[in-house]
Amino acid sequence: MEIKSSENESFRHVYEEVFPVVMRVAYHVTYNMDVSEDICQEAFIRFYEKNIDFRSVDEAKYWLIRVTKNLAINVMKRKSREQAMVEKIKKAPKVPMRNGEDALIDSETRTLVREAVEKLPEKLKAVLVLKEYADLNYKQIAGILRISESNVKVRVHRARKIMESMLDREEMHVS
Amino acid sequence: MCLDDQILNTYLDGELTEPWKTQVEEHLNYCVACKTRFEQLRSLHAVVSGSRLEDETIAVHQNRVLQFIEKNYMEKRHKVGFLHRDFRVKTPMLLTAAAAFVFVLVGALLLGPGKQADANELIPRVLPASEGSLVQVRATEGLAASQVLESFPLEEILKYLDAKGYEVDLRVKGIQPVGEAMMVPTEESPAAE
Numbered sequence: 001m002e003i004k005s006s007e008n009e010s011f012r013h014v015y016e017e018v019f020p021v022v023m024r025v026a027y028h029v030t031y032n033m034d035v036s037e038d039i040c041q042e043a044f045i046r047f048y049e050k051n052i053d054f055r056s057v058d059e060a061k062y063w064l065i066r067v068t069k070n071l072a073i074n075v076m077k078r079k080s081r082e083q084a085m086v087e088k089i090k091k092a093p094k095v096p097m098r099n100g101e102d103a104l105i106d107s108e109t110r111t112l113v114r115e116a117v118e119k120l121p122e123k124l125k126a127v128l129v130l131k132e133y134a135d136l137n138y139k140q141i142a143g144i145l146r147i148s149e150s151n152v153k154v155r156v157h158r159a160r161k162i163m164e165s166m167l168d169r170e171e172m173h174v175s
Numbered sequence: 176m177c178l179d180d181q182i183l184n185t186y187l188d189g190e191l192t193e194p195w196k197t198q199v200e201e202h203l204n205y206c207v208a209c210k211t212r213f214e215q216l217r218s219l220h221a222v223v224s225g226s227r228l229e230d231e232t233i234a235v236h237q238n239r240v241l242q243f244i245e246k247n248y249m250e251k252r253h254k255v256g257f258l259h260r261d262f263r264v265k266t267p268m269l270l271t272a273a274a275a276f277v278f279v280l281v282g283a284l285l286l287g288p289g290k291q292a293d294a295n296e297l298i299p300r301v302l303p304a305s306e307g308s309l310v311q312v313r314a315t316e317g318l319a320a321s322q323v324l325e326s327f328p329l330e331e332i333l334k335y336l337d338a339k340g341y342e343v344d345l346r347v348k349g350i351q352p353v354g355e356a357m358m359v360p361t362e363e364s365p366a367a368e
Binding site for chain 1: 180181184185188189190215216219220222223224225226227228230232233236237239240241243244248249
């Protein structure tokens with residue numbers, strides 16, 4: 001299905017499908033809901049305003065993920081320069097947790113994971129977030145980040161290695 | 176030889192191609208150490224990936240952002256689009272109207288001299304006295320004359336008078352220079368002879 005980003009019907013279709021992914025990418029880079037909402041809003045406004053033709057919903061999705069990831073990383077760079085804002089992000093209220101029966105991860109573990117992801121170097125963080133939270137394969141991640149697939153493979157491995165060393169495995173609970 | 180973490184991670188992500196995939200699977204069937212390590216990596220992946228932002232949490236933001244874009248972008252774009260479309264429909268109509276106007280004007284000049292022609296004259300007040308030697312017209316003099324003159328650019332008035340065979344003496348009075356290079360004429364006095 002061809003996508004014209006400024007056509008309302010196309011836009012709504014892509015929005016419905018891609019927003020959750022894009023929101024997750026923004027959130028797991030910034031770990032702040034308000035900032036993530038702003039980033040997603042900005043990404044979709046750019047998408048709508050630019051009037052780009054995409055060959056498929058997936059192509060549009062990769063474009064949106066790339067823009068979102070860049071916006072989120074820029075926010076984090078800016079934030080790290082402004083220490084006060086970093087504090088604000090850290091003090092941001094925790095995201096309410098799901099209480100359903102399919103809740104696999106408890107909130108304590110989530111906090112540990114969050115702290116570990118936050119500490120990852122930028123390049124590894126981007127790859128890990130796209131792998132674990134945007135459910136993309138190596139080829140798709142390579143396309144979005146404009147790096148080689150083997151580079152993605154290496155970064156996924158390195159990111160997980162660091163994550164493992166930062167997470168105390170005894171404190172991870174998988175029911 | 177046992178498998179390293181990178182191969183196990185690649186296998187875990189379903190990215191390992193044949194023949195290595197089958198080789199890894201066979202190895203994991205008998206090597207307890209590698210199988211254990213693989214389970215650890217799978218558990219790590221499950222924990223990290225499972226700690227994702229929930230769909231229910233996203234939904235609120237999804238609706239809010241969509242509403243914002245609908246209100247501030249889609250509705251506005253729609254209006255512009257409508258005008259744009261409207262304009263495109265009107266272009267030939269405008270041309271037709273312009274052609275009709277020219278036709279009427281030319282027709283009036285050719286076929287209906289006298290009072291009918293006067294109605295289309297640019298400077299009607301000049302005409303009755305045009306037989307005389309010198310006529311002075313002030314753009315600001317009299318409401319009707321000024322309205323007629325103001326709706327034409329100076330060049331057009333001059334061109335018109337030139338076409339009519341008048342010799343035009345143009346003077347500009349009461350000017351306050353804005354800059355050194357720019358002068359704004361506030362009063363035009365075309366004189367016909």
